Structure formats: structure tokens, C-alpha cells
Amino acid sequence: MKHIHVTCAIIERDGLVLAAQRSEGMSMPLKWEFPGGKIDPGESPEECLRRELLEEMSIQVGIEESLPASTHNYQKFAITLYPFICSLKTEEIVLHEHAALAWLPAGELHCLDWAEADLPVVDSYLVACGVQS
Numbered sequence: 150m151k152h153i154h155v156t157c158a159i160i161e162r163d164g165l166v167l168a169a170q171r172s173e174g175m176s177m178p179l180k181w182e183f184p185g186g187k188i189d190p191g192e193s194p195e196e197c198l199r200r201e202l203l204e205e206m207s208i209q210v211g212i213e214e215s216l217p218a219s220t221h222n223y224q225k226f227a228i229t230l231y232p233f234i235c236s237l238k239t240e241e242i243v244l245h246e247h248a249a250l251a252w253l254p255a256g257e258l259h260c261l262d263w264a265e266a267d268l269p270v271v272d273s274y275l276v277a278c279g280v281q282s
């Protein structure tokens with residue numbers, strides 16, 4: 150089975166967390182995820198994250214902390230997610246690929262319909278920031 154390695158950014162601002170909704174034309178349409186993408190050959194996870202965030206949303210971030218990598222088996226492929234807690238360095242966010250954004254308090258993240266691979270990442274983030282899930 151194909152195994153992809155994907156970085157994702159848990160971006161915090163003013164006590165809220167950014168989630169992004171995949172658009173109808175993408176795989177896993179309308180599921181929520183943390184912005185990021187596949188690591189290219191020769192790229193570090195941090196380099197990948199900075200590249201993907203610029204490409205997807207024209208934003209720059211400060212990478213503050215990594216969370217444990219998390220592997221999930223979808224039906225057709227396996228994915229390892231490399232999550233990073235980030236701060237936002239850019240005022241404006243321009244959506245180039247996603248359908249929508251949401252800024253939520255950590256305790257409300259579970260209200261969204263996440264891509265399945267993200268559920269353990271949400272949980273480990275809630276533990277890291279001391280919020281009960």
C-alpha cells in the first residue's frame with residue numbers, strides 16, 4: 150500500500166486554532182484538516198510546512214513545537230502526519246485551495262468533520278495544551 154508523509158500546521162492566534170476545509174474538488178471533499186501537505190524528496194518536514202503554507206494560503210508561520218507523528222491507514226493508502234504547533238506571522242490569509250477556514254477554541258475542535266487521520270492529532274494537541282477532549 151502507498152504510504153505518504155504529510156506535514157500539518159496547528160496554527161494558533163489569540164487563543165484560537167485554525168482549521169481548513171478541503172474543497173469539493175479535492176480528495177476527501179469537505180473534510181477538515183490542518184493545512185500542510187506531502188513532504189517532497191530531500192525536504193525536511195519544516196521546509197515542507199513553510200512551502201505548503203505559502204502555496205495554499207500565502208502565509209508565513211513561526212514553528213513553535215512538534216507533536217508526535219501519527220500514522221493512519223485509509224482504505225487506499227497509509228499516511229503519517231507530522232504536526233507542528235505554529236504561530237501566525239502574516240495578517241492576511243488567502244485561500245488558494247481550501248473551501249473555508251474556521252478559527253475555533255481548542256475545546257471545540259471536535260465539532261468539525263475531520264479527515265480520519267487527524268483525529269489522533271487533535272487529541273494529542275488537546276493533551277499538549279491541557280484541554281480536556
Ligand SMILES: Nc1nc2c([nH]c(=O)n2[C@H]2C[C@H](O)[C@@H](COP(=O)(O)OP(=O)(O)OP(=O)(O)O)O2)c(=O)[nH]1
Binds near residue numbers: 157
Ligand atoms: N494537508 C493535510 N493533509 C491531510 C491531513 N489529513 C489527511 O488525511 N491529509 C491527507 C489528504 C491528502 O491525501 C494528503 C495531503 O496531500 P496534499 O495536501 O499534498 O495534496 P492533495 O490534498 O492535493 O492530495 P491528493 O489527495 O490530491 O493527492 O494527506 C491534514 O491534516 N493536512
